[in-house]
Every structure is written in structure tokens, then in C-alpha cells.
Amino acid sequence: MAVSLSQSLIQTSLPISQGAEAASYLRSFSDSILKVYKAQLSPESPPILLKYRFKKHYRHPNLDLNLTRSRIAGEARALLKCLRSGVNVPGIRMVDATDGVLGIDWIDGQSVRKLLPGGTEDDGPDDPENQNDTQAGNYNDLKEYGVSVDGLMKMVGIEIAKMHRVDVIHGDLTTSNMMLRHPKSFSSSVTTLTTELVLIDFGLSYQSTLTEDKAVDLYVLERAFSSTHPDSEPMFTSVLAAYANTMGKDWPAIKNRLDDVRLRGRKRSMVG
Amino acid sequence: MESFRFNHNDNVAYALLFSPVNDPGKIKQRIIDAAKADDQDRDAVNFSFIEASLITSRLHLETAIHQAIIVESQGSLRTKTIHSEILFALNPTNNITEAIRRYGVSETSKSLIVVQITDSSASASDVETKMKAVVDGVVVSFRELATVTDWDRVKKYLKLDKEAKEKGDLARTQAFIDSVAISSVAMKSVMQ
Ligand SMILES: Nc1ncnc2c1ncn2[C@@H]1O[C@H](COP(=O)(O)OP(=O)(O)OP(=O)(O)O)[C@@H](O)[C@H]1O
Ligand SMILES: [Mg+2]
Numbered sequence: 143m144a145v146s147l148s149q150s151l152i153q154t155s156l157p158i159s160q161g162a163e164a165a166s167y168l169r170s171f172s173d174s175i176l177k178v179y180k181a182q183l184s185p186e187s188p189p190i191l192l193k194y195r196f197k198k199h200y201r202h203p204n205l206d207l208n209l210t211r212s213r214i215a216g217e218a219r220a221l222l223k224c225l226r227s228g229v230n231v232p233g234i235r236m237v238d239a240t241d242g243v244l245g246i247d248w249i250d251g252q253s254v255r256k257l258l259p260g261g262t263e264d265d266g267p268d269d270p271e272n273q274n275d276t277q278a279g280n281y282n283d284l285k286e287y288g289v290s291v292d293g294l295m296k297m298v299g300i301e302i303a304k305m306h307r308v309d310v311i312h313g314d315l316t317t318s319n320m321m322l323r324h325p326k327s328f329s330s331s332v333t334t335l336t337t338e339l340v341l342i343d344f345g346l347s348y349q350s351t352l353t354e355d356k357a358v359d360l361y362v363l364e365r366a367f368s369s370t371h372p373d374s375e376p377m378f379t380s381v382l383a384a385y386a387n388t389m390g391k392d393w394p395a396i397k398n399r400l401d402d403v404r405l406r407g408r409k410r411s412m413v414g
Numbered sequence: 415m416e417s418f419r420f421n422h423n424d425n426v427a428y429a430l431l432f433s434p435v436n437d438p439g440k441i442k443q444r445i446i447d448a449a450k451a452d453d454q455d456r457d458a459v460n461f462s463f464i465e466a467s468l469i470t471s472r473l474h475l476e477t478a479i480h481q482a483i484i485v486e487s488q489g490s491l492r493t494k495t496i497h498s499e500i501l502f503a504l505n506p507t508n509n510i511t512e513a514i515r516r517y518g519v520s521e522t523s524k525s526l527i528v529v530q531i532t533d534s535s536a537s538a539s540d541v542e543t544k545m546k547a548v549v550d551g552v553v554v555s556f557r558e559l560a561t562v563t564d565w566d567r568v569k570k571y572l573k574l575d576k577e578a579k580e581k582g583d584l585a586r587t588q589a590f591i592d593s594v595a596i597s598s599v600a601m602k603s604v605m606q
Contacts, residue, residue: 147487151422183480184420187473215604222597226577228590234597235477238484239604 148241155181189248190235211239220344227308230340250327252281255317260371287337297339299384311355313346315363357399416556427479428541432551433525442519462497466525467564470592477599478503506598525562
């Protein structure tokens with residue numbers, strides 16, 4: 143069979159992540175593998191990030207294809223919904239669900255994880271964010287972005303609240319799955335912005351109006367904060383304060399539920 | 415002449431922007447007649463005739479061309495030709511008739527983008543000559559596209575009236591509409 147269009151696109155692209163492949167191999171359901179590339183569709187167009195999903199073992203080709211297909215479709219739909227609702231996410235540039243390829247706007251910047259204390263530890267040389275560094279100088283210093291840690295935490299809380307207000311549940315909120323846009327990446331037509339927090343990785347997202355699902359989303363992020371960043375408590379408190387402010391009247395119910403979820407989490411860890 | 419080339423595919427898309435265009439109704443009639451005529455007549459209008467006021471940027475058009483090329487390469491065109499597929503990709507619903515009515519040439523078109531997707535062997539000047547033979551109008555640079563876009567109509571078709579209000583200044587509102595327009599085209603194949 144001839145090489146498909148997406149396959150030849152991948153061949154012209156720069157792999158940026160063996161690390162993510164290993165990571166997603168470990169944590170994803172079944173044996174789905176994800177490879178990440180930086181690519182350009184045409185000489186004139188802005189760069190994109192390609193997410194290529196495929197199965198390691200083709201036991202049930204049709205079933206595999208449908209799972210991959212629906213996962214990519216789900217990710218694309220969540221991105222479009224967020225985009226339409228003004229939540230900061232990368233725009234979509236191509237979808238080839240048959241071949242397992244999703245192409246989104248390349249975000250010039252750094253993951254929040256790398257910008258916070260403790261976030262640069264434990265990375266192999268293959269880590270995708272290290273690639274960002276080599277391509278674009280030092281993006282690791284929060285000072286370059288003109289925001290304080292507290293300011294950044296507010297941005298995180300606001301963006302998550304905007305997403306929850308339109309009933310999108312992220313499903314994998316971590317500080318790796320949010321990026322800060324570098325000030326130099328803004329075009330001169332929209333100059334009032336210095337930076338912007340962008341939510342990424344909607345591969346596990348879904349739609350829900352349930353308070354429980356929003357509370358669990360926040361709890362997942364709280365756990366990610368405490369396992370990745372030392373002394374994260376005041377940081378997460380700032381996230382929640384900004385989240386509460388943006389959610390308004392919906393916040394008290396979510397807060398109560400978050401307390402329940404925390405309690406369940408603690409009980410579970412005591413049982414072991 | 416504007417050309418669109420992709421790093422991973424041998425097709426080239428040539429495009430001309432006509433603004434203003436005279437007698438669009440005649441062009442439309444010619445396309446309708448060609449469908450019933452012989453190969454030679456059909457070849458003369460073997461283009462995508464696009465309502466230019468609904469295109470928000472060069473990247474928007476490029477994304478629709480790319481989408482049509484992907485779908486054709488997979489043998490899963492939803493419309494008759496790769497050229498009508500561009501119109502289908504631009505419309506945010508699955509209604510083919512509506513796509514052609516909205517995004518194709520109509521009696522009221524003031525500006526048109528004419529596109530031909532071909533393999534790299536076709537010469538740009540031949541394509542240009544053929545396009546100019548069909549369309550009576552003034553060829554302008556693609557930079558003029560910005561002055562042609564009818565943002566209110568794009569907003570209406572994308573159902574973004576409410577969302578666009580919150581954006582504040584004009585540049586930001588247009589950047590927002592453009593990005594939703596591009597993303598909608600790019601995800602066409604998995605649209606609900
Ligand atoms: N739009 C983007 N621009 C630049 N870099 C990106 C972009 N999206 C993702 N990345 C980088 O690639 C890494 C992997 O992407 P992503 O988080 O979407 O997938 P994942 O976590 O590996 O997989 P999964 O979807 O299976 O959870 C990110 O941590 C980030 O460093
Ligand atoms: Mg991730």
C-alpha cells in the first residue's frame with residue numbers, strides 16, 4: 143500500500159518526544175502509543191504539534207482503529223468547544239483519525255511544571271520540553287514571562303474555571319498539561335498581552351455537568367501539585383481562590399464535593 | 415497567482431482572488447451547464463469557486479485545501495470532486511447543498527477566490543489563463559483578502575455571535591473568529 147499523506151507528513155517532521163511515548167505507554171489504557179512531533183504543513187504556515195497515536199499490537203485491527211479514532215475525535219471536539227468558549231487552548235490544524243493523527247498549533251513557551259520549583263527534576267534527555275529549550279533559548283525562567291508564581295496560579299485557576307463553566311472535564315490536569323506562552327510569540331496586532339496560560343492534552347477529556355467530575359478534576363491537579371512541587375500548598379490555594387472567583391455561585395457546591403473527594407482519597411491511601 | 419504547496423504532498427493548489435467580480439450569475443450558470451456537458455466544457459470550470467467574503471485568512475483557505483487533499487487521498491470524498499470538497503470543508507455542517515449555496519459562487523458574489531488543485535506538472539500560467547477565461551473580474555493580491563472578509567456573516571455561520579462579543583477590540587475579535595474558523599475546517603472529518 144502507498145504511504146498515506148499523514149505518514150509522509152510524519153516523515154518530514156521532527157520527533158520531539160520519546161519520553162512521552164514511554165510515559166503514555168505506561169499510563170494509558172491498553173497498549174496505545176503516542177508519539178509527538180513538531181511539524182510544518184506548508185512552507186508559509188506556522189508550526190504545529192503532531193500527536194500520532196497507534197497500537198503496538200494489532201490484535202483486533204477494527205477495534206483498535208475505532209478506539210484510536212474516537213479518542214482523536216474526542217480530543218478535537220473538546221479543543222473546538224474550549225476554543226469557541228474562549229478557553230485558551232491550541233487551535234486545531236489537521237485531523238486524520240484514520241491514521242491516528244492530530245495536528246494543533248505549536249505553543250512557543252514552557253510547561254507550567256518547568257516554571258515552578260521542583261518541576262525540572264527527573265527528566266530524561268528525551269523530555270519534549272528540553273527540546274523546546276534547545277530550540278528557543280532559555281524559556282525556563284518565570285521572570286521572562288513577566289508574571290509571579292502567584293500571578294501564574296491565578297491564571298491557572300481562571301482557565302480551569304472557564305473550562306468547567308462550559309462543562310468540559312480535562313481528565314488529566316497536571317502542571318505538565320498547561321503551558322505558558324512566551325511573550326515574544328505574540329504577534330504585534332494583539333500586543334496588550336504579555337503571556338497567556340494555555341491548557342493542553344485533552345486526550346482524556348469528556349463532557350459533564352456533574353459537580354463530582356469537576357471536583358475530581360481539581361483533586362487530580364492538587365495531587366499532581368503535591369507530588370511534583372515542594373511546598374505546593376499555598377500555590378494550590380491561589381489556584382482555588384481564582385477558580386472560586388471565576389465560578390461564582392457554582393463554587394460552594396464544588397468546594398464541598400472537593401472536601402469529600404479529599405476524604406475519600408485519604409481513606410483509600412490508608413487502606414493501601 | 416497564489417500557490418499552496420505542502421511539505422508532505424505533491425499536489426499544488428493555485429488560487430486567484432477576483433475583486434470585484436462581474437456577473438457572478440453567469441459563472442454560476444456556466445458551472446451548472448457544464449455538469450451536463452462534455453469533458454471539454456467541464457474542464458474549463460474545473461475549479462473551486464469560493465465566496466471570498468467568507469474566507470478569514472490565507473491559513474483558513476490553506477486548511478480547507480489541505481482537508482480536501484487528505485480526504486481525497488483516503489478515497490473518502492463526501493462530494494463529487496476535490497474542488498467541491500473545499501466548499502464542504504468550509505461549511506460547519508454536513509449539509510452539502512448548504513455548503514455550496516453559502517461558500518460557492520452566487521448571484522450576489524462581489525469577490526471570488528478561484529482554486530485549482532493539480533499535480534505539480536501543470537503550469538501556473540496555463541491555470542491562470544483558464545481561470546481568467548471563466549471569471550470576468552479584477553485580479554488582486556491575496557493581501558486584499560483582509561478587506562473583503564465579511565466578519566458578521568462568518569460569525570453567523572459559525573454561530574459565534576455571543577462568544578465574539580466578549581472579545582473587546584476588533585483585532586482580537588477577528589483573531590478569535592479566524593482561529594475558530596480554521597479549527598472548524600481542520601476537524602471537519604470528526605465533527606459531530
Ligand atoms: N501545542 C503544543 N505546543 C508545544 N508543545 C506541546 C503542545 N502540546 C503538547 N506539547 C508538548 O508535548 C508533550 C506531550 O503532549 P500531551 O501532553 O498532549 O500528550 P501526552 O501527555 O504525552 O499524552 P496523552 O494525550 O496520551 O495524555 C507536552 O507535555 C508538551 O511538553
Ligand atoms: Mg500530557
